[in-house]
Amino acid sequence: MIVAKGLRYTHPGTPAGTPPALDGVEFSVPPGALLCLCGVNGSGKSTLLQLLAGLLRAEGGTLDVAGHHCPGAEAALRRHAALVLQDADMQMLGATVAEDLLLTAPPAHTPQGAAALAAAREAAGRFGLAAHWDSPVHTLSYGQKRKLCLAAALLAAPGLLLLDEPFSGLDHPAALELRDILARNRAAGLTQVVSVHELEPVVDMADLMLVLDGGRQVLFGPPAAVLDRVRAHGIRPPCSWTARREIVPYE
Ligand SMILES: Nc1ncnc2c1ncn2[C@@H]1O[C@H](COP(=O)(O)OP(=O)(O)OP(=O)(O)O)[C@@H](O)[C@H]1O
DSSP: OEEEEEEEEOOTTOOTTOOOSEEEEEEEEOTTOEEEEEOSTTSSHHHHHHHHTTSSOOSEEEEEETTEEETTOHHHHHHHEEEEOSOGGGTOOSSBHHHHHTTTOOOTTSHHHHHHHHHHHHHHHHTTOGGGTTSBGGGSOHHHHHHHHHHHHHHTOOSEEEEESTTTTOOHHHHHHHHHHHHHHHHTTOEEEEEESOOTTTGGGOSEEEEEETTEEEEEEOHHHHGGGSGGGTOOOOHHHHHHSOOOOOO
């Protein structure tokens, strides 16, 4: 369960007189739900994801994620949540796919290390990276790098998965694969927050939508309850909604 109350955050170095990056953000998400977070560039999506990941500490308000009360429990929240950044190059730390997937694994000669290696190999296979196991990460394609980051995040078995613009730059087959992964996570009961500019690839899977505009929360609720009002905040409603006020499956 995520419960945010009156969240406010200003990035260090923000010029005086500039509004906070986030202000008055207040929502709750039940366990296992998928929250679609949207807003135009600079609306505060990444800032909110960083608060939810425990990477930033709110300057106002409170955030409770699965019993981790913030401000205060950011370190525990960092262990609970996994954030997959928009820019995979900022996230990959291993020199090769194998190294990246085994960064936090116990030594290979221990039983735990052997189990971690098996899990990493299984994840590489599931994410279409088996053939790239020993490839240097810089040789991966854009989509493969993003899959590697997602695979590494899921290997940590997070209680909350945060994805920053996961669909941007993906071709159609890769977007379908990502949807499949989101659906499997959902079936497994994982709580997910997915930020997007374009609603189309995720809105049919979303339980809730949160729209930010200029750092303020302007809309929150089930998609059908908010889609009539998203255009005023720079978000294009799905075509099926514009045509028939319906949310249809993506494929
Ligand atoms: N590290 C930072 N230092 C100073 N200001 C920042 C920092 N990160 C973000 N901001 C500012 O905070 C505001 C919200 O930015 P944020 O990145 O959260 O928006 P966003 O909705 O994720 O944007 P985008 O869709 O472009 O990724 C913007 O005005 C941005 O300039």
